[in-house]
Amino acid sequence: MKDEWVGTGTEGTLEALGRLACVVFPPEVPSSRGYMERLRQITLTDMYWAASIDPATKDELEVDKVYRGARAIAFHRLAHIVWTEFGDRDTALALSNQATMQTGVEIHPGARIGPSFSIDHGTGTVIGETTEIGTRCTVLNNVTLGARRAGQGAKSKSGTKRHPTIGNEVTICGNVGIYGAVTIGDGCWIGPHTQIDRDIPANTRVQLVSEYQVTYREHGRTVAPCIVKVAPRNVKKAQSQIAIQIEVENLSKGAEIRLVGKGEQTIEGHIASQEHDLVICSFDISDAIGTVFDVQVINTDGPWCRLVNCVNLL
DSSP states (O other): OOGGGTOOSSSOHHHHHHHHHHHHSOTTSTTHHHHHHHHHHHHHHHHHHHHHHOTTOOOHHHHHHHOHHHHHHHHHHHHHHIIIIIOOHHHHHHHHHHHHHHHSOEEOTTOEEOSSEEESSOTTOEEOTTOEEOSSEEEOTTOEEEOSSTTHHHHSOTTSSOSOEEOSSOEEOTTOEEESSOEEOTTOEEOTTOEEOSOBOTTOEEEEOOTTOOOEEETTEEEEEEEEEEOGGGSOTTOOEEEEEEEEETOOTTOEEEEEOGGGOEEEOEEEEEETTEEEEEEEOTTOTTOOEEEEEEESSSSOOEEEEEEEOO
8 A cells, every 4th residue: 555545634535635646647647637637526526516415514615624425435536537547456446445444435446426426424335346326316324235146246247237227316315225237217215224126216215114113903904004105296287196116024915005194085006916025006196186195004814914115106
């Protein structure tokens, strides 16, 4: 490890990035100025984005001085150029390792990340080699964008697509795992503690139901209420149907699914497809545009059930 890489520990992100860039891109090389200016501009874009979305941040100067997520991204920007344009794997991985030691965030230098990217808090976040992330995205702490299984990387050549593709304007909350070459569509919000290994359509809100969810008996039937809200506020008035995808443990074949709103307004669902514990159900909401509902699952016969996950497929 080069001594110049360690730094003073008190320098801001832009200062540290400039120091490292001078080591990697010697000033006497004519093309160095272009690389350094490109790095500076995209890093400033990331900082402006972080400052604009975080109410706890005073301005981008504060992001530069104290935000570890900004430093992790800046170091990754440099490592990515070294990895993709110089083909220097050893230096790129050393830069990535230095960033991990300083910030607690691990981003493989091969990952492709668009501008205006923010990692808030970030400790424990891991982003794999073939991950692709769009513009104006935010990731929180303990997020894994990884391969579907641990041995997958060893069995395939480096660069084979095995990590997620994240669209534009996506927010990924803390303690989320997204595994495999799946696609998360534009505008999605991925709630805390969710584990995803399938594609998620654009403009979808994914939220995990607590494992301590209470089920109860209603006239001898098991009822599993879901804390996920179905809010068809974005539905055009001409559209009278919505669909949700739910996953329920111990779901019986005769299960009923309904939406329950304020004032006990109830809309019975039509099960469009059911495969084991995974169900897609549609609802007629022509008289309930803009209403917020709870989702309830009722096992008419069968054991106690628990609602695991719910995705609004608007």
